Amino acid sequence: MHPAFSVVFFTTATGAGYGLLALLGVLGGAQIIPPDFWLGFIGMGLALGLIAAGLLSSTGHLGRPERAWRAFSQWRSSWLSREGVASVATFVPAGLFCIGWVFFDRTGGWVAIAGLLAAIGAIVTVCTTGMIYASLKPIAQWHSRYTLPAYLIFSAMTGSVLLNALLQGFALGSRMLLAASMLLTLLGWGWKLATWRYNDALEIATNANTATGLVGGTVRSLEWPHTEENYLLKEMGFRIARKHSARLRQITQVLAFALPVLLLAATLALPWPFAAVLSVLAAIAQLSGMLVERWLFFAEAKHTVSLYYGR
Amino acid sequence: MTCLPSQGGKKLGLVIDLDTCVGCQACATACKEWNTGGHMAPLTDIDPYGGTVDGVWFNRVHAYEHTTEMGGRTVNFPRSCLHCETPACVTVCPTGASYKRASDGIVLIDEDKCIGCKLCSWACPYGAREFDTDVGVMKKCTLCVDRIYNDNLTEEDRVPACVAACPTSARHFGDLGDPRSAVSQLVAERGGVDLMPELGYHPTNKYLPPRAHTRRAASVPAKALEPVRAEGGFLGWVDRMLSN
């Protein structure tokens, strides 16, 4: 599948944004993170900013963005529509929580409830995003039980690494959160490795024989219907060289998982300004690594239409 | 509504004979010609005379070499929307632009609602949907809804343009929901198949596999030519002298 930058950025940014929103909503509402104007302002600004930037970038992918509102109508059948509804609905409790927690320094009561609802909305939205991909049968690498958990794990992972960077910046870092961020990063790493292993060993029942209905033997593409690349090949026939994919997998592992874990471990042992700098670096490394991961998620996915072109 | 309708009896579709298709591209050309002025018009071409020509087609004819222990053969393979019974291209559509008609099972796109998110083209295993980058909406085969019910055409012309154009009658149109229809009987007789049945889209269109090899060689009625061999003796000597 063609890795369109708008979609790669959208899923990475909203994943991190919703992860951060969910954590702030729960921990802020329950006063585990004390209300503080600048902390809240920057934290919620970051969370909602990432979400909004992601959503805007995804509308840039549309052929007719001015009609985007129509996408809220088919939530009964379409995961994309459900994602639209869930993402917009989440802004309501998130906005209320923001007002109460950031601007009025309130916790507990309705602010806690709004925070909790925002967290639930965030989780639901990430699930709908994951299901858009997991439900597509023509793409075997996505239509697997690894896809939905991956979206949830990566959202929690990037959200908590971001939150840690934020709290460390305000000298409010906690060992609990550091440990959680490291564990989630290790979990994400393990999940990604397992996914790659599964995909590499995948035996796909659909092949050139079933695609053409010609039984037995080999079916070789002799001639395409057209001489130049068409929409199908540009959008779904994207191929990535094996050696590039191996290199990019290494880059993903270093940037998204290994480096952040090492930086966070060092943070454990260091005092304030250093701890803050390392935590921010960990977040930046992880988010850039996740962009590479998401790019690969598309580039390594093979659509059944490529069978018709002998690819 | 992108939820699938509870299906009535009628399932209009095509039956494509891979035995007789000669890959002449007449169906693809006739389709392009009719539909660029039809229900989903235009079928935009980008850079049509340049080196990076691209454009929207509803029907594309591939050629394959199928090799089995019986030998190899070329199979020409037209590919277009199969008007599936359970098409995910419809259910994934967030806007309701994609829909399947309850009355005859035809899968269509309402171009005024489409936002061009392209998700339906990802959900179609068969590559039947092509995005029009110029108009910004998705396009696909309409089974020529604007021909098959068109009272301005004579009865025999009320078939999809591809069916009307095929010089070898490799394409058949009819109601595959009716077991007594000519197309259903053809499918039963020739063992018509679904493409990618394992994905569970239940395509309405069927493909008739090429007939089995017969091992009969073509008979040639003309007498074999005589071998040209150098003559000996006096006549041979004259022949050689005259040829020099």
Ligand code: SF4
């Ligand atoms: S062939 Fe593709 S576009 Fe046509 S109905 Fe089936 S899934 Fe939809």
Ligand code: SF4
């Ligand atoms: S491209 Fe248009 S028809 Fe296809 S899913 Fe999106 S809105 Fe629906």
